[in-house]
Amino acid sequence: MxxxxxxxxxxxxxxxxxxxxxxxxxxxxxxxxxxxxxxxxxxxxxxxxxxxxxxxxxxxxxxxxxxxxxxxxxxxxxxxxxxxxxxxxxxxxxxxxxxxxxxxxxxxxxxxxxxxxxxxxxxxxxxxxxxxxxxxxxxxxxxxxxxxxPFTPERIKELKEQEEVAKREQSLRSILVSDSRDFVISANGMKVSSVAMLFIA
Structure with a gap:
């Protein structure tokens, strides 16, 4: 059926x-x-x-x-x-x-x-x-x-829409920073803060 x-x-x-x-x-x-x-x-x-x-x-x-x-x-x-x-x-x-x-x-x-x-x-x-x-x-x-x-078509559609919104609204900060870390490591091993990254970008 x-x-x-x-x-x-x-x-x-x-x-x-x-x-x-x-x-x-x-x-x-x-x-x-x-x-x-x-x-x-x-x-x-x-x-x-x-x-x-x-x-x-x-x-x-x-x-x-x-x-x-x-x-x-x-x-x-x-x-x-x-x-x-x-x-x-x-x-x-x-x-x-x-x-x-x-x-x-x-x-x-x-x-x-x-x-x-x-x-x-x-x-x-x-x-x-x-x-x-x-x-x-x-x-x-x-x-x-x-x-x-719950793996329904509706849930998958919702997740795909969230991904699209996230892609449209992403920034350098949202890509490189996480909840546990607000810095990246430079080539010489120094921590570069997320604020400094915004100026570099």
């Missing part, structure tokens, strides 16, 4: 479960009922241990997840493209979220097809109502991190 903007709407429970499995797993082996995801935003993280860009992106995603999971309304499910169970377990041990069991290759393959995954890392974000908010989650996390939450 498609939403008004062309993004699909899914019943998360039926999409993530299989005829003989109604749970996801944590990296400690604990099972979590899929029904517990109802009413939460959900990231489907398509990734694999053999993928260099995935290995670089996963720590960024862990950082965002750890910050957002405190709110209790955001969860991620790892959909592995690993080639064997050992590789899956080793890679999954670095992740604080849930996963489709490696043994359930039918569901993993179905999710790849359903969400048209053509390359990894790939992050699809689904809203509380089952509507796909974006299939560009990797780019959003890389660019905005936690600030991108």
């Amino acid at each position: 498609d939403g008004e903007d062309g993004f699909a709407v899914h019943d998360v429970v039926s999409v993530l479960s299989s005829p003989n499995r109604d749970y996801l797993i944590r990296n400690n082996g604990n099972q979590v009922k899929i029904t517990s995801l109802r009413g939460k935003k959900l990231g489907l993280y398509f990734s694999a241990s053999w993928c260099g860009p995935c290995r670089r992106f996963t720590p960024e995603l862990v950082e965002v997840y750890n910050a957002l999971s405190l709110k209790g309304d955001f969860e991620i499910t790892f959909v592995s493209a690993d080639e064997d169970d050992e590789m899956f377990k080793e890679y999954f041990s670095e992740m604080p979220w849930l996963a489709i069991p490696f043994s359930d290759s039918d569901t993993r393959d179905h999710l790849d097809e359903l969400f048209r995954v053509s390359g990894i890392p790939h992050l699809v974000i689904i809203g509380e109502n089952g509507k796909v908010l974006t299939d560009s989650g990797v780019e959003i996390i890389r660019e905005y991190g936690v600030e991108g939450f």
